[in-house]
Amino acid sequence: MSDSNQASQQQDTTPKKKNKYDFSETNKPLNINLSWCKACNICIAMCPQQIFEPDRDGRPIQTRPEDCTQCTICWVHCPDFCITSTVK
Template identity: 45%
Template structure:
């Protein structure tokens, strides 16, 4: 399977309740809560596209948009 690369980490601010699950459980500490207790992608360059923030978001506020990375020979 082709590797995935982050295109965008979309967070609907108005749906996010700032529970911090995505921040605490991200294996690469990509996310942070901002001054208004909303999740923001502070270090998107570190994202490994595991999508666990998306799947564990109780507010359905996170979508991890990815692109398929080109294979070596392609």
């Protein structure tokens, strides 16, 4: 118990990591095939972490890639098979 308490205290000092993945602007969580995308906005509306934002044409851009938890919601609900994961 004491070990785990210490570990949790140590974690509190460091900035909290949101998930087990280490995504960033250069290491994107998803590959998006924009030539097949029809800008239906389903991925933007359904993402629980809201990592997408629409661009000028309404297609998704990954603006907050560090929050992605690879929950599969965006790519199973994409009707045009545009979204695939970079790690799965």
